[in-house]
Amino acid sequence: MSMSLGRRLIFQVNKMNTDNLPKLDEKGLRRMKRREWMKLLPLAAMGAFAVPSVNEKLIKRGLAFSDFAAEKFFSRQRLAPVFSDREVTAFEKFPINSYSDYDPEAELENWKLIVEGMVARPGEYSLAQIKALPKQVQNVKHICVEGWNVIGNFSGVRLADFLQFVGADPQAKFVEMSCMDDYFTSYDLASALHPQTLLCYEMYGQPLTKDHGAPLRIHTPVKLGYKSAKHLFSLRVTNVLRSEKGFWEDQGYSWYGGV
């Protein structure tokens, strides 16, 4: 806003120029100030976060809202980036965050995957039956909730193919996974059916070692590492999740865990 030099001078002479301003008396000023700070009172509700028993519930709700939003971002068609063999992290540098030091050796011989719940053909499936489905090999990023990430080479069958093979009800909402070392987790069906979610039996072209979840694990690049359960024992297709939704999830990690 430019102003002629003349006008400028007039204003400078008239330093406390109050003629053109609305006038308030002392009471009016007080009332105006009171009205203004009272408009900040809704912020007092934030005080609820200072009460431990209340904030515990609130921040769990916050995380649940975050999970709700995360599901909205997700698309089954959107693939996670894949990488060239050159970009893959060396096998020795692929971290092992195991739930237990479970050694499946003794049980490998008779191992079978139990399938139950809303499926047309429940029962026990051998590794040979699973491997008979089309094999998919992928170099994908494995992101840990702690903040690190590595690129790994994984092969296996699409969980989507296997679920079709056992006749899973497409109306179901969830898949629960339990493991031989008592670890457990659960997926929303959309993520379970994502084309990069694998029933993985090989890493770096070799059968899974005990540390990486022999004989069969879940691996997906669309969820955080703790959702990629090792040493699979059973799959249950369901509409209603058990109250135990996941080992880490029950302690406070995001159930959805999508990335």
Place this chain on the structure above:
Amino acid sequence: MATTKSGLTIQAVAAERKGTLEIYTREHPWLVRFTHWLNAISLLVMTGSGLQIFNAFPSFGAKIPQVNLVNVPEAVRLGGWLGGALQWHFSFAWLFTLSGLAYVIYLVVTGHWRQVILQPKEIRGIWPMVRHYFFFKAKPEQFEPYNPLQKLAYTSTIIFGITAVVTGLLIFKPVQFAWLEKLLGGFGVIRFLHFAAMCGFLAFIPGHLMMVALHGWNNFYSMITGWKRNPDYLQ
């Protein structure tokens, strides 16, 4: 309405106080004050929980071998453990984003940005302010509510805020927004930028609080009522 020496229009009233007529200008509209205090709370929570999260893997390098950069002291961590901190972080992230978005939209739509955002012609006014604050030189004339150094600081915090929100969204959803993740240099770079945004806020806050303390009650009170008594920048 009144006009600042720099030519901005600002709402003003004349009011009687202790027998004399004084001028009050409306420096901080309601939305600015509301989001200011909401952001103050959010930033406290985001920093505390963010440091707790960082402590789970206090590095920007590989997991193997892991080189820890710091061990964040427990006193400044919030949430108790990684899971608790994530709950705090993912709750307040939404509040912080919403209030930041409301603030930025408000600045743009109402033109209030002129009072806050540093403009190229004001850059040369920064150094005299630095000389005043750090080398005890005379205080340059005040042309409007914020001097150029203040505008630099507030403009920076908006940039830190936008950086924090965008990189935060990408750490939350690196796969769903893979194109943007790649564009910005990948997960590791983004995690570093997210941390850098926090460092920006941590650099800003002590200076900000010190200035508030130095400038007294009238100045502080204006962020509560919105009205500044007898400003020195009117024509």
